[in-house]
Amino acid sequence: MRAVIVYESMYGNTHAIANAVAEGMRDKACDVTVLPVHRATAECGAHCDLLVVGGPTHVHTLPRPATRRSAVEAAAKPGSGLSLEPAAEGPGLREWLPALAQGDGAQAAAFDTRMEGPTLFTGQASHGIAQRLRRRGYRVIQPVQSFTVSKQNQLSAEQTERARTWGAALAFSAGPFRHDRPVADLIPVDAEQ
Numbered sequence: 001m002r003a004v005i006v007y008e009s010m011y012g013n014t015h016a017i018a019n020a021v022a023e024g025m026r027d028k029a030c031d032v033t034v035l036p037v038h039r040a041t042a043e044c045g046a047h048c049d050l051l052v053v054g055g056p057t058h059v060h061t062l063p064r065p066a067t068r069r070s071a072v073e074a075a076a077k078p079g080s081g082l083s084l085e086p087a088a089e090g091p092g093l094r095e096w097l098p099a100l101a102q103g104d105g106a107q108a109a110a111f112d113t114r115m116e117g118p119t120l121f122t123g124q125a126s127h128g129i130a131q132r133l134r135r136r137g138y139r140v141i142q143p144v145q146s147f148t149v150s151k152q153n154q155l156s157a158e159q160t161e162r163a164r165t166w167g168a169a170l171a172f173s174a175g176p177f178r179h180d181r182p183v184a185d186l187i188p189v190d191a192e193q
Contacts (some may be wrong), residue, residue, distance in 0.1 A: 001174055002031045002048040006040045008055035008069045008092040009085045013155050014113045016064065017147045017163045018054055021111070024167025030117045038087035042099045045178035050174040051138060053129050055093045055147075060123025062094045063192035082153060093129065107174050110164070111145040113155075119146070141173050142166075 005022055009015040015036070022032040035044065037055075045051035058067035072089050075082040110129035114122045126144035133140055145166050147159045 004044050005034045005049045007160050008037045010088045013149050014056050020055045020160045021167035022164035024164035027121040028168050028171035030103035030171045037096050037164050038090050043101050046101045050107045054111040055125050057112050057125040062128050063092050064132040082181045097132040100136045103136050107141045108133045109142050116148040150190050
């Protein structure tokens with residue numbers, strides 16, 4: 001089975017979760033490509049068996065240009081201890097998902113990272129991701145998942161292990177499908193990592 005995981009990450013937590021999901025899928029013999037959203041094309045979900053999309057929760061939902069700017073400003077403050085991911089300031093999932101090629105019933109899954117606490121207070125970006133995937137014709141095959149970070153912006157080992165376990169469950173749910181076009185063909189060669 002071939003899978004593509006597209007993620008948006010500001011401080012690296014969503015990136016770490018995307019990698020852990022990929023590890024869980026690879027443990028089940030899946031061919032997995034992990035892409036930051038700035039490297040993802042509109043076609044990257046068209047020739048894989050499963051498209052997994054994840055992003056951070058900002059103000060209850062997907063990041064917007066204004067919330068990205070706020071995150072950049074927070075990282076720039078002296079003593080913040082935060083470091084930005086490459087291209088964190090650029091367009092994210094909110095801009096990429098509407099341009100995504102039609103899924104025509106292709107399989108997908110959604111996850112997010114968010115602060116610890118009840119979703120009533122933190123929000124959950126994965127619901128918005130799943131809704132946008134459905135609008136593009138994808139079939140979301142598992143309930144959305146949230147992975148929490150502490151107030152100190154740290155992922156626990158427990159959250160990373162949960163992501164690996166979820167990745168393995170996704171591989172099982174998606175089944176042993178095969179496509180004839182390598183996922184690597186869908187990634188621009190000159191794209192900066």
